[in-house]
Amino acid sequence: MAAFLEVNTETVVPEVGAPAPDRLISGDPKFRTWNVEERDGSLYAGIWEATPGKWRIAYDEWEFCHILSGVSVITENGGEARTVRAGDSFVLRPGFQGT
Template identity: 50%
Template sequence: MQSCERAVGAFISIRRNLTIMIDVSLITDALRPSGAPTQYRVSPDKLISGDPLQTLTPGFASPCGRFSTGIWESTPGCWRVAYTEAEYCEILEGTSVITDAEGNRKTVRTGHRFVIPPGFRGTWEVVERTRKIFVAYDEQPAE
């Protein structure tokens, strides 16, 4: 047992003294487009009202696919949402109403910043064309 404790202690000591050099070129613009914008409609099984046209411009994406950034926008409409990821949002323009499963509503407008936690279920209604920056992290690996 003592040798195991010594080995663990030695590993911790080495780990504390280890300096990893990260080149400044690896620091990237979180919103620099990493692909062309894609437009799509809300799937019929989620759509509640309207015919919202959504546009997604991808920014940074981690190699494992669990962390991503981008710009999202949508024309008016309402649909069901179910978040598996945590998502930070900053509304650049427009007005939307997010409603939880119990009917509690939160109106978000230009300048609002907020986080949607993983597991949130409810609806997202775009009242006035909405454009947002998002940063998302999903604890589950991407398929």
């Protein structure tokens, strides 16, 4: 097994999806995800893409994000809205809830 794992949107077929209906606030967002995973669960990474919309999110694990293109507004419940753009990176801690 190779030790170098490439995330290539040209050669990997993405998974497609959308927010669960009970989490949707506005819009009609659609997702595409190009995943890299280890069978033992020790790694889960990839590239995620979304069309415009707003939905509730909740994380029970660490989430590192690096914005490749576009703009996103992340708001923690009870907190201020944070706008992130292409080139920005951030981490959400386990327990994050918001939009």
